[in-house]
Amino acid sequence: MxxxxxxxxxxxxxxxxxxxxxxxxxxxxxxxxxxxxxxxxxxxxxxxxxxxxxxxxxxxxxxxxxxxxxxxxxxxxxxxxxxxxxxxxxxxxxxxxxxxxxxxxxxxxxxxxxxxxxxxxxxxxxxxxxxxxxxxxxxxxxxxxxxxxxxxxxxxxxxxxxxxxxxxxxxxxxxxxxxxxxxxxxxxxxxxxxxxxxxxxxxxxxxxxxxxxxxxxxxxxxxxxxxxxxxxxxxxxxxxxxxxxxxxxxxxxxxxxxxxxxxxxxxxxxxxxxxxxxxxxxxxxxxxxxxxxxxxxxxxxxxxxxxxxxxxxxxxxxxxxxxxxxxxxxxxxxxxxxxxxxxxxxxxxxxxxxxxxxxxxxxxxxxxxxxxxxxxxxxxxxxxxxxxxxxxxxxxxxxxxxxxxxxxxxxxxxxxxxxxxxxxxxxxxxxxxxxxxxxxxxxxxxxxxxxxxxxNPAVTGAITAAGASYQKNATIAWALTGGGTTMLSANTTAYSQTALRTQWTGIPSNFTPLTDVKGFNGTIAGVQDNAEAPVITLQYGMTGIGDKVANLRLYKVLGTSAKSVRGFSYAGSATPTNVGSWWISTAVADGYLNSQSVLAPGVEYYVNYVIQDNNGSFDSNAAALAITDPVVLGSVPTSSSSSSSGCVFNPAASFGLExxxxxxxxxxxxxxxxxxx
Structure with missing residues (x-):
C-alpha cells in the first residue's frame, strides 16, 4: 500500500x-x-x-x-x-x-x-x-x-x-x-x-x-x-x-x-x-x-x-x-x-x-x-x-x-x-x-x-509522399524522399478548437479538429512536371477515429497572417491529377474509400491530398520547388450541410454530444x- x-x-x-x-x-x-x-x-x-x-x-x-x-x-x-x-x-x-x-x-x-x-x-x-x-x-x-x-x-x-x-x-x-x-x-x-x-x-x-x-x-x-x-x-x-x-x-x-x-x-x-x-x-x-x-x-x-x-x-x-x-x-x-x-x-x-x-x-x-x-x-x-x-x-x-x-x-x-x-x-x-x-x-x-x-482524435504519423500510383508523376514520390531519405521536415502545431477558429476565421463553427495542424517544409530538388509546377499527392497514416467519411473535412490553413483557409474536396475516386482533392485509403497507394464509408477506430488508414507547387490556394511557399503545407482534419455533425469544397463557409449549427x-x-x-x- x-x-x-x-x-x-x-x-x-x-x-x-x-x-x-x-x-x-x-x-x-x-x-x-x-x-x-x-x-x-x-x-x-x-x-x-x-x-x-x-x-x-x-x-x-x-x-x-x-x-x-x-x-x-x-x-x-x-x-x-x-x-x-x-x-x-x-x-x-x-x-x-x-x-x-x-x-x-x-x-x-x-x-x-x-x-x-x-x-x-x-x-x-x-x-x-x-x-x-x-x-x-x-x-x-x-x-x-x-x-x-x-x-x-x-x-x-x-x-x-x-x-x-x-x-x-x-x-x-x-x-x-x-x-x-x-x-x-x-x-x-x-x-x-x-x-x-x-x-x-x-x-x-x-x-x-x-x-x-x-x-x-x-x-x-x-x-x-x-x-x-x-x-x-x-x-x-x-x-x-x-x-x-x-x-x-x-x-x-x-x-x-x-x-x-x-x-x-x-x-x-x-x-x-x-x-x-x-x-x-x-x-x-x-x-x-x-x-x-x-x-x-x-x-x-x-x-x-x-x-x-x-x-x-x-x-x-x-x-x-x-x-x-x-x-x-x-x-x-x-x-x-x-x-x-x-x-x-x-x-x-x-x-x-x-x-x-x-x-x-x-x-x-x-x-x-x-x-x-x-x-x-x-x-x-x-x-x-x-x-x-x-x-x-x-x-x-x-x-x-x-x-x-x-x-x-x-x-x-x-x-x-x-x-x-x-x-x-x-x-x-x-x-x-x-x-x-x-x-x-x-x-x-x-x-x-x-x-x-x-x-476520438486521430493518432497520426508524419506527412510523406503518397505511393507512385497516387502521383500524377511517379517520379515525384522518389524525389520527395530523396531516393529513400525524406526531404520533408515536420512542422506540426497544436491548436485547441477555439484557438484554431481564432487564428483562421474561415474554419466553420461546427468543425471539431481531430488532428493537430499538421505541416512540413519540403523541397523537390531537380524535378519538373512537363514544364509546369509539380502536382504532388501527400499522405499521412492515421488511426483512432470512427467517423463516416462524409462527415470529415480537410482544410488547408494558409499563413497565420492571412487567417484564411481552403477546403479540399473529397474525390469520387483516387484523383492525383486534381489539385485540391483528397481521399482516404486503406493502403499507401490503394484501397480508396468512398464518402459513405465508416471508419473503424482500430484500423489504420491513409489521408491523401493533392497540392501543386506555387499554387496559391494549396501551397503557402511562393518559392519554386519549395512546399509549405499545413492542413487540419476534423469532423462536422451528421446533420450539417457544411461541405469540404474549395470555398469555405461558416455554418453556425451547433452540435453536441454527451x-x-x-x-x-x-x-x-x-x-x-x-x-x-
Whole structure:
C-alpha cells in the first residue's frame, strides 16, 4: 500500500504496454514545451457496509481527496525517443518528471494530522529517472490511449483520453492512497490536465454549466450536484446566480430559482471562488483553461454538526463548462468516442467502493454502438481490471427536466435491451468534450461517477509522399524522399478548437479538429512536371477515429497572417491529377474509400491530398520547388450541410454530444439543509 505522499509519484510511472497500430505516431504537439494545470480527485474504497466501521470512521475511510496545481501547473517537454516511435520523455532524458505543485484536501485523522487539511508536494524533485508520455497504447481492451509514466512495470499507470491538440487531457489510475494518514486503503484516481488560463475577460458575463461529484461523509455514498451558474460583472458583490440540484445520501433537492452568490478571483486571477454567507461554498481554488471555457476546482464542506474541522468533511470535485448545450442523435451518430469516468458504487454491500474506467465505442447511423469497456473493479480490494464488449449495444437520446436545469439524457442498453447505464450532461461550446454524471446499473446496486465524453482524435504519423500510383508523376514520390531519405521536415502545431477558429476565421463553427495542424517544409530538388509546377499527392497514416467519411473535412490553413483557409474536396475516386482533392485509403497507394464509408477506430488508414507547387490556394511557399503545407482534419455533425469544397463557409449549427444519467428512481428523502441555505 502506498501513502498519499507517494501517490502521484506512482501515477507518473508507466507499465509497459503494447501499441495498437503499426504507424509511428507523432506526439500530440500540445504536450511539447507545454505548461498545464493538473487537477482531479482520489476516491478511497475501504468502507464497505460490513467493514465493521461505524459513523465518522466509516465516512472518513470512504472519503475522497481533491487536488489541483496551485502554482503555474506542470511542464511537459516531449521529445520522441530514438528507437521507440511511441515514447516521449516528459521532461528530458535523465531529468526529473513533471514540475509543479499540487494541493490535496482530504478527510484527515485529527490525531495524526493535527488539524491540517492540506498536503502539498512539489513533484519536481520527487521522482528520479526518466518518465514518459506514450501514445497509441492499450488500456485493457481499449486502444489508442495516452499513458504517462516510465517503464517500471508498476500497475499504477495512468491512462488518458484527450482532445485534439491535447488542450484537455483526462485520465484514470488504479492507485492506493492513505487519505486519512492513519490507515491504507485502495482507491482510484481521476486526473485532468489542461492549458493554463486566468479568470478574466470572457469568463465573466457568461453562463456556465456546473457539475460536482464527491462522497457524502454522513452516508459514505456518492454525492453530486448538477446546476448552472450565471456569472455577472467581475468585482461586483452578489455577481453570480446559481440554480442547481443536489443529490447526497440517496436524496435530491432542486433549487429552481436562482440563489445569489459571490464570485471572486485571487492570485492574480489564477483562481476563482464561488461562495455565499451562511451557505455552502460551491467553488474553491477554481482554475481556468486558456480558452476560458473550462473551470475545475472543488467543494470543501465541513461537517456542520462537529466542531472539529478534521472529521472528514464532504469534498466534491467541480467541473464547469461555458455555454454548454444539449445534444441529439444527429450529433452522436457516425462518430467515435471515449468515455472516461471515476466514482463509486452505491449499494449495501459495496458502499464507498471506488471504480474508474473507460469506454471506447463507435455510434452508427441507427444508434447502434460497437466497442469495448475496461474498468478497475469496485468489487475486489486492489481494483482488478475488468473488460467487456459493447458489441450489439444501443443508445437512446432525449432531453430531461429531471434536474433543476435541462440536461441531455443518453441511455445505454445491452443487446437484450436492458439499460446498463446512462449519462446526464451537456456538450461544451467548442464541441470538444461532454461533461456529466454517469449512472451505472450494477447487480450490486447503482453507481455514480463524474464522466467526460471525448470525440476520438486521430493518432497520426508524419506527412510523406503518397505511393507512385497516387502521383500524377511517379517520379515525384522518389524525389520527395530523396531516393529513400525524406526531404520533408515536420512542422506540426497544436491548436485547441477555439484557438484554431481564432487564428483562421474561415474554419466553420461546427468543425471539431481531430488532428493537430499538421505541416512540413519540403523541397523537390531537380524535378519538373512537363514544364509546369509539380502536382504532388501527400499522405499521412492515421488511426483512432470512427467517423463516416462524409462527415470529415480537410482544410488547408494558409499563413497565420492571412487567417484564411481552403477546403479540399473529397474525390469520387483516387484523383492525383486534381489539385485540391483528397481521399482516404486503406493502403499507401490503394484501397480508396468512398464518402459513405465508416471508419473503424482500430484500423489504420491513409489521408491523401493533392497540392501543386506555387499554387496559391494549396501551397503557402511562393518559392519554386519549395512546399509549405499545413492542413487540419476534423469532423462536422451528421446533420450539417457544411461541405469540404474549395470555398469555405461558416455554418453556425451547433452540435453536441454527451452522456446522461438514466432517469433516477423517485426520491423523497430530504437532503441536508446546507445545500438549501
Amino acid at each position: 502506498k501513502k498519499i505522499t507517494v501517490l502521484f509519484t506512482v501515477l507518473l510511472m508507466l507499465g509497459a504496454s503494447m501499441a495498437s497500430a503499426a504507424i509511428t505516431p507523432e506526439l500530440p504537439q500540445g504536450l511539447v514545451n507545454a505548461t498545464k494545470y493538473f487537477t482531479g480527485f482520489v476516491s478511497n474504497a475501504t468502507a464497505k457496509a460490513d467493514s465493521g466501521l461505524t459513523g465518522e470512521d466509516k465516512a472518513v475511510n470512504a472519503t475522497m481527496a481533491v487536488f489541483n496545481s496551485t502554482g503555474g501547473g506542470f511542464y511537459s517537454n516531449g521529445t520522441q525517443l530514438a528507437g521507440d516511435g511511441n515514447a516521449f520523455p516528459i521532461a528530458s532524458l535523465n531529468a526529473e518528471s513533471l514540475n509543479g505543485t499540487y494541493s490535496v484536501w482530504n478527510g484527515s485523522d485529527a490525531g495524526a494530522m493535527s488539524g491540517a487539511k492540506t498536503y502539498t508536494n512539489s513533484t519536481g524533485n520527487s521522482v528520479g529517472g526518466t518518465n514518459y508520455w506514450n501514445v497509441n497504447q492499450m488500456f485493457g481492451s481499449i486502444d489508442g490511449v495516452l499513458t504517462m509514466g516510465n517503464y517500471n512495470g508498476t500497475n499504477a499507470t495512468s491512462y488518458y483520453a484527450y482532445t485534439s491538440g491535447a488542450a484537455f487531457i483526462v485520465g484514470i489510475a488504479n492507485a492506493t492512497a492513505d487519505i486519512t494518514d492513519s490507515s491504507d486503503g485502495n482507491g482510484t484516481t481521476l486526473i485532468a490536465l489542461y492549458d493554463n488560463g486566468t479568470a478574466g475577460g470572457s469568463v465573466w458575463a457568461n453562463t456556465w454549466d456546473y457539475y460536482a461529484y464527491g462522497l457524502d461523509t454522513e452516508t459514505a455514498s456518492p454525492a453530486f450536484v448538477v446546476g448552472q451558474v450565471v456569472l455577472g460583472t467581475k468585482g461586483e458583490a452578489n455577481n453570480a446566480q446559481v440554480t442547481m440540484s443536489a443529490v447526497e445520501g440517496g436524496a435530491r433537492v432542486h433549487t429552481t430559482t436562482a440563489i445569489t452568490y459571490n464570485a471572486t478571483t485571487a492570485g492574480s486571477e489564477n483562481f476563482i471562488q464561488l461562495y455565499r454567507e451562511a451557505g455552502i461554498t460551491l467553488l474553491t481554488n477554481g482554475t481556468v483553461n486558456a480558452d476560458k471555457n473550462l473551470i475545475t476546482g472543488y467543494i470543501l464542506d465541513d461537517n456542520e454538526d462537529s466542531a472539529d474541522a478534521t472529521d472528514g468533511s464532504d469534498k466534491l470535485f467541480v467541473v464547469m463548462i461555458k455555454s454548454g448545450s444539449t445534444f441529439s442523435s444527429s450529433d452522436v451518430s457516425n462518430r467515435a468516442f471515449k468515455l472516461v469516468s471515476a466514482g463509486a458504487i452505491d449499494a449495501a454491500s459495496y458502499v464507498g467502493n471506488a471504480t474508474a474506467g473507460m469506454m471506447a465505442f463507435s455510434v452508427d447511423a441507427n444508434l447502434g454502438i460497437d466497442g469495448n469497456l475496461a474498468r478497475f473493479s469496485h468489487k475486489v480490494v486492489g481494483g482488478q481490471l475488468e473488460t467487456a464488449s459493447l458489441s450489439g449495444y444501443t443508445v437512446e437520446l432525449a432531453n430531461t427536466s429531471l434536474f433543476a436545469t435541462t440536461q441531455s439524457n443518453m441511455t445505454i442498453k445491452n443487446a437484450a435491451g436492458t439499460v446498463v447505464g446512462s449519462f446526464l450532461g451537456k456538450q461544451s461550446a467548442d464541441k470538444t468534450m461532454y461533461v456529466g454524471i454517469y449512472e451505472s446499473e450494477e447487480a450490486q446496486g447503482t453507481g455514480y461517477s463524474l464522466a467526460f465524453l471525448i470525440p 452522456w446522461l444519467l438514466l432517469m433516477l428512481a423517485p426520491l423523497v428523502a430530504v437532503v441536508r439543509s446546507r445545500f438549501k441555505k
